[in-house]
Amino acid sequence: MPEPIVEAVDVAKVYQLGKTQVHALRHVDLVVERGEFLSIAGPSGSGKTTLLNLIGGVDVPSSGTVRVDGEDTSKLTERALTRLRLDHIGFIFQTFNLVAVLTVFQNVEFPLLLQGRMSSDDRRRRVNALLEAVGLADHARHRPSELSGGQRQRVAVARALVANPPLVLADEPTANLDSVTGGHIIDLMREMNRRDGTTFIFSTHDPKVMSHASAIVRLEDGRVVGRETAQGAEAR
Amino acid sequence: MIATDLFIAARNLARHTRRNLLLASAIGGVTAMLVLLGGLTTGMREAMLHSATTLMTGHVNLAGFFKITSGTAAPIVAGWEKPWDAVKDRIPELDYMAPRGRGWAKAVADGGSMDLVLAGVELSREPGFHKVIQVVDGSLEELGKPGTILLFQDQAKRLGVKPGDTLTLSAPTTRGASNTADVRVAAVARNIGLLSAFNAFIPADTLRQLYQLKAGTTGAVQIYLKDPADSAKVAARLRAALRDAGWRVMDPDPQPYWQKLMFKVNAEDWTGQKLDVTTWEDEMSFLSWIVTAVTWLGNVLVTVLMVIVAVGIVNTLAIAIRERTREIGTLRAIGMQRTQVLRLTLLEAFLLGLGGAVAGALLGAAVGAGLNGAGIELPETMQYFLLQRNLHLAIHPGQVAVYVAFVTALTTVAASWPSAYAARMRPVTAMHHVG
Numbered sequence: 141m142p143e144p145i146v147e148a149v150d151v152a153k154v155y156q157l158g159k160t161q162v163h164a165l166r167h168v169d170l171v172v173e174r175g176e177f178l179s180i181a182g183p184s185g186s187g188k189t190t191l192l193n194l195i196g197g198v199d200v201p202s203s204g205t206v207r208v209d210g211e212d213t214s215k216l217t218e219r220a221l222t223r224l225r226l227d228h229i230g231f232i233f234q235t236f237n238l239v240a241v242l243t244v245f246q247n248v249e250f251p252l253l254l255q256g257r258m259s260s261d262d263r264r265r266r267v268n269a270l271l272e273a274v275g276l277a278d279h280a281r282h283r284p285s286e287l288s289g290g291q292r293q294r295v296a297v298a299r300a301l302v303a304n305p306p307l308v309l310a311d312e313p314t315a316n317l318d319s320v321t322g323g324h325i326i327d328l329m330r331e332m333n334r335r336d337g338t339t340f341i342f343s344t345h346d347p348k349v350m351s352h353a354s355a356i357v358r359l360e361d362g363r364v365v366g367r368e369t370a371q372g373a374e375a376r
Numbered sequence: 377m378i379a380t381d382l383f384i385a386a387r388n389l390a391r392h393t394r395r396n397l398l399l400a401s402a403i404g405g406v407t408a409m410l411v412l413l414g415g416l417t418t419g420m421r422e423a424m425l426h427s428a429t430t431l432m433t434g435h436v437n438l439a440g441f442f443k444i445t446s447g448t449a450a451p452i453v454a455g456w457e458k459p460w461d462a463v464k465d466r467i468p469e470l471d472y473m474a475p476r477g478r479g480w481a482k483a484v485a486d487g488g489s490m491d492l493v494l495a496g497v498e499l500s501r502e503p504g505f506h507k508v509i510q511v512v513d514g515s516l517e518e519l520g521k522p523g524t525i526l527l528f529q530d531q532a533k534r535l536g537v538k539p540g541d542t543l544t545l546s547a548p549t550t551r552g553a554s555n556t557a558d559v560r561v562a563a564v565a566r567n568i569g570l571l572s573a574f575n576a577f578i579p580a581d582t583l584r585q586l587y588q589l590k591a592g593t594t595g596a597v598q599i600y601l602k603d604p605a606d607s608a609k610v611a612a613r614l615r616a617a618l619r620d621a622g623w624r625v626m627d628p629d630p631q632p633y634w635q636k637l638m639f640k641v642n643a644e645d646w647t648g649q650k651l652d653v654t655t656w657e658d659e660m661s662f663l664s665w666i667v668t669a670v671t672w673l674g675n676v677l678v679t680v681l682m683v684i685v686a687v688g689i690v691n692t693l694a695i696a697i698r699e700r701t702r703e704i705g706t707l708r709a710i711g712m713q714r715t716q717v718l719r720l721t722l723l724e725a726f727l728l729g730l731g732g733a734v735a736g737a738l739l740g741a742a743v744g745a746g747l748n749g750a751g752i753e754l755p756e757t758m759q760y761f762l763l764q765r766n767l768h769l770a771i772h773p774g775q776v777a778v779y780v781a782f783v784t785a786l787t788t789v790a791a792s793w794p795s796a797y798a799a800r801m802r803p804v805t806a807m808h809h810v811g
Contacts, residue, residue, distance in 0.1 A: 226711025241387030
């Protein structure tokens, strides 16, 4: 049986705000199998973003362990953790977070440049193929400011997938989009999940978005309060 | 990756045009000032080299002192051809040489009197003399005749003489007695700064007669090289060669001959001939303080400006990095290493510094060329100290390139603190930054 892509064991995250301790996550256990299209659901402040940050290695847990693709993130050096993010994880942000001064092509190409493994021709082919897949082949020379919100998020999806990571994390990827555009983005992610077997974990509190997930993990006050299949959620 | 880094850095600079233009202008202003101050000091140095090596010294001098008793020294080389023959084949850098008599005399005329440092010249052996001396009255050719003298404008004015007039020179001979000679003013030349205040020229034979010296005696064999930069190397070679040939040679001492005569040689316990090989820099060391003072003044001014600019750079980059916290956080999240963030922000500072410095250097060079072209005549007091009649800035491409490299490097170094701050940023903090 293949190793899970994500395994969180008794994870807690505590933030110190002045003299107050904020328990963002408490005793979280989570296993995500490869190829899942998992939604993390819960109200604002439930700990969705914190959990994604810990899985993505942009933050480390206060206690417990998070293993991503077999690597315990809390035991990695800063350099190795950055390399893990580059090679194993793609990120899609709520506010797109594209580099304003780069074109669409350059934004998507950026992770490949950081990796430094592909030739210029191979990079061009890979980026063009992804832009074709997300429907932005004609916008390669545009800057983010020249695109609509939906188009920007498509660029973000292409950037997250360009290095062919086994895991993509999306923090409320549709929150800044209208429902139709948001639906298209989720469809696009789902298509990539089915086509390439890439694992997607995305946070949302929108039931329509959750309905696309193969499984839903529910968070409340920093605790996992349930895990169900999408069909189960719909039935409820 | 470097190309992308360069592109991002350039685009980030272009995104905040007004702020970065202001900073680049400050960097450019400092560079322009460096270029102009450097041009001024180099111009002074070149003017000093150019005029001094005609009026007072060769690039290298085979000179010396002769002491009849241990307390009476004269700045002469008796039978100068012998030591010259011993070394002349060892100077492949030689352009030409000229024996030059050295002396001091009181000049007395109807209109006044003054002390003069006398140089005994053989015009036929001194091609450089015609290039530097600008005769304003009389004829330089007349100086080839015995019993003549060339004065500078201020000297002629002070003595109240003009070409054709006679004045009397009175000088102490090497044997301690005084001797006089009447000389006719052959020509009056344009002043050449401080050096022309006390130097005057008479034919070499006339100087020997005044001092009652034998033919074959001179003050120094002034050696002119194809490249004056070889002076120290040639001087060292000549000292060694003369010692090998059995001559007594004085140790190197960066003082002009007259300072050695007044303060050193007379106090030493020896008699006879000693040779002294000097460079033009040794002979002009009493004036080098002027160049040093101007250089230091310029350095202080530029340092203050550089500190202000460096603070501006730190401040501007700190603001720029704060504004881009979210972007940097995103780049870190998607896999950019800290060192790469550091490189990116330093690259921005480098580009800003390079752009400002190149623009400033071009501006400085253009202003310098304009000032040179305008032929601005310096006030008389400044002529004395700047050793030039017209303002001349010597701006050389190599020197300008050094200034550009220095300012660019300084800008990059100044950016290291905000860059390090950016590189230390945690991706999660950066991504959730609002501002």
